[in-house]
Amino acid sequence: MLSKLKSLQHLKSTLARNAMWMLIGQGFKLLIQALYFTIIARSLGAQNYGAFVGVVGLVGILLPFATMGSGFLLIKNVSRDKRQFRQNFGSALVTTILSAAFSFAVVVGSSHFLAPATIPMKLIMMVAGSDLFCTSLATVCGQAFVAFERMNWTASINVLLSALRLAAAVILAAVKSHPTALEWGEFYLGSTAIVALAALILVLAKLGAPALNFARRAVEIREGFYFSVTQSAQTIYNDIDKAMLARLSTLQATGIYGAAYRLIDVSFTPVAAVLAAAYPNLFRVGADGLPATLRYVRPLIMRALGYATLVAVALLAGAGMVPLFLGSEYRLTSEALRWLAVLPLLKAVHSFLADTLTGAGYQALRTAISAGVAVFNVSINMWIIPAYSWRGAAWSSIASDALLLSAFATTVFVLLRRSQHLADRTRVIEAGAEA
Numbered sequence: 001m002l003s004k005l006k007s008l009q010h011l012k013s014t015l016a017r018n019a020m021w022m023l024i025g026q027g028f029k030l031l032i033q034a035l036y037f038t039i040i041a042r043s044l045g046a047q048n049y050g051a052f053v054g055v056v057g058l059v060g061i062l063l064p065f066a067t068m069g070s071g072f073l074l075i076k077n078v079s080r081d082k083r084q085f086r087q088n089f090g091s092a093l094v095t096t097i098l099s100a101a102f103s104f105a106v107v108v109g110s111s112h113f114l115a116p117a118t119i120p121m122k123l124i125m126m127v128a129g130s131d132l133f134c135t136s137l138a139t140v141c142g143q144a145f146v147a148f149e150r151m152n153w154t155a156s157i158n159v160l161l162s163a164l165r166l167a168a169a170v171i172l173a174a175v176k177s178h179p180t181a182l183e184w185g186e187f188y189l190g191s192t193a194i195v196a197l198a199a200l201i202l203v204l205a206k207l208g209a210p211a212l213n214f215a216r217r218a219v220e221i222r223e224g225f226y227f228s229v230t231q232s233a234q235t236i237y238n239d240i241d242k243a244m245l246a247r248l249s250t251l252q253a254t255g256i257y258g259a260a261y262r263l264i265d266v267s268f269t270p271v272a273a274v275l276a277a278a279y280p281n282l283f284r285v286g287a288d289g290l291p292a293t294l295r296y297v298r299p300l301i302m303r304a305l306g307y308a309t310l311v312a313v314a315l316l317a318g319a320g321m322v323p324l325f326l327g328s329e330y331r332l333t334s335e336a337l338r339w340l341a342v343l344p345l346l347k348a349v350h351s352f353l354a355d356t357l358t359g360a361g362y363q364a365l366r367t368a369i370s371a372g373v374a375v376f377n378v379s380i381n382m383w384i385i386p387a388y389s390w391r392g393a394a395w396s397s398i399a400s401d402a403l404l405l406s407a408f409a410t411t412v413f414v415l416l417r418r419s420q421h422l423a424d425r426t427r428v429i430e431a432g433a434e435a
Contacts, residue, residue, distance in 0.1 A: 029155075029162045033266055036166040038325055041259055043173040044184060046329040050254030051119050051181040053262075054246030055127045057239040058114055059107055061232055066100040066136040067092065069227025071143035073220055078147035079280040085147070089203070090210035092140045095224075100132040107132070116247055119181075126185040134189070134196035135161075141199035144207055149280055153206060157199045164191040226367040230354075233370035237377040237400040241393035244381050249389045252329075257390035259326060260336035261397075264343050267311045271304045271348050275355060282359025290360040290415050301352045308348035315341040332390075339394040346401035353408035362415065369407045373400050 041049050070092035077084045107128045108121070115124060138157055145153040168187035172179050242261070245254040278300060285296045319337040323330050357366040377400040384392030 028159045029269065032159065032162040032166050033269075036162060036169050037259075037262055037266070039166070039169045039173050040184065041255075041262075041326045041330065043169070043176075043179055044181060045178070045327075046255030046259075047251045048179075048181040048184075048255075050242075050246060050251035050256075050258060051123070052127075052184060053242045053258035054251065054254050055115065055119060055124050055181075055185075055243075056131070057235075057242035057244075057246075058111065058124070059128050059131050060235040060239045061243075062103040062107055063131055063136065063235060064228040064231030066103045066132040067096045067140055067228070068099045068221075069224030069231075070095040071140045072227040073224050074140070075143055075147045075280055076283050078144075079149070079283055082148065085144070086208060086211040088147075089140075089144055089207070090212040092144075093137075093210055094212055096136050096140055097133075100136055103132050104128050114243065114247060116251075118251065119246070123182045123185045126182075126189045130185075130189040130192040134192040137196040138192070138199040141196075141203045144203050146276065146280060148207065150206075151277060153202060154276070157195070157202070160198060161192070161195045164195055167191065223363060226363045230363070230367045230370045233367070233374035236374035237370075237397070237404070240374075240378060241381055241385070241397060244378075244385050245390060245393055248382075248385045253390045256330060256332045257336050257393050259322070259330055259333045260340055260394075263315070263322070263337055264340050267315065268308075268344050268347060270307060271344070271351070274300060274304060275351055279355065279359075282355055286359030286361060290356070290362070290412070290419050293356050293360045294412065294416065297352050297356050301349055304348040304352065305345065308344040311344045312341045315344075336390055336394055339391070340397065342398060343401055346398075346405050350401065350405040350408050353405075353412055356412060357408070357415075360415075362411075365411060366408075369404070369411065373404050373407065376400060376403060 040052075044052065070088075074085075074088040074092050077088050108125060111119075111121065111124045138161060142154040142157045145151065145157075165188065168191040169184075172184060172187050176183060238261075242254055242258050245257060278297070281296065282293060286293045316338055319334040319341070322333045322337060326333065354366050354370070357363070377396055380396045380399065381393065384396055386392075388395070
């Protein structure tokens, strides 16, 4: 009993320390991203910004497959046994290089059918190269520090990524008064490549060199694929609407909606920091089953929900100020933001419930739910975007997040009841044996 109490106290103190580092990092990132977003949105204009976010949304579908879940496997394995770092980090690097190359080819090949003809192929290639190769490498490096619960370095990599993109945006805006999306793509690629190289050097200096190999058990390859499908599904129901808006509506509408959704993402940053800080602990707590995982995560959900409520109120009250910062072209972004203000509330709950399933060993089930909602999102967008443009995209986003919340909550409830039932049967059997 005493050992369990000490273990719980250690988890709480570790979570508090990691959450503090992630919150500090995310706080700086939040400020930097706000400046970066304002500069880019204003300088590009709604149409060019719409073209850029449309490409980012398209690339984002395959972005999780650029690592094939190897970063999450690294966290899972190394958080339980630090001696597995070199092998897991080496496998993650090799997997990322090979998978990113394949994903790049798929994006370029499919863009002829999925992206509007007004978006240059060179922009698609630069964004794909930046995100699939450079961002993926930086992400895996950040996950290496997560595995060791050294969140200060993970936060540093995240801040550096945002800071260099801000610097690139400032330089571009100073050089060109009205830059094109293609010109921003060049700066976007260059700044991300610098961060990827810096992140790799940081891991080598702080954690050690990798053992380069592709040795993976079949069960881990399958699990990594589940992680990738889950992340891709999240990208689909979060970002595919931007790519579909660019294709099925106008780049102007894509810019209006993309700006509103970007503000939602920024407002969710503190909750994302706590999710990241809690992630390694969820695997350790999850070894004791779903009830233990849910007990660990329940207070985190309540705090996140309280924060999200304040954010929703602030977004509703301050939406009218958006054109003052971004320009008159984004007048309708205020309306879009009011529609989307409910999303932080929905995400604050279903994100923790989803990670609860992952920590307790139900990643395949989480993947199935996420994939189902992604299919729902794409299907409804095919009808609602041509009919209602960005308003339709907003409504489908709300419906998708509400469906996620309902599905994850129902799944956790059913699994918990089943777990309790099995525990009751075990106690009855043990009592009968003793009698």
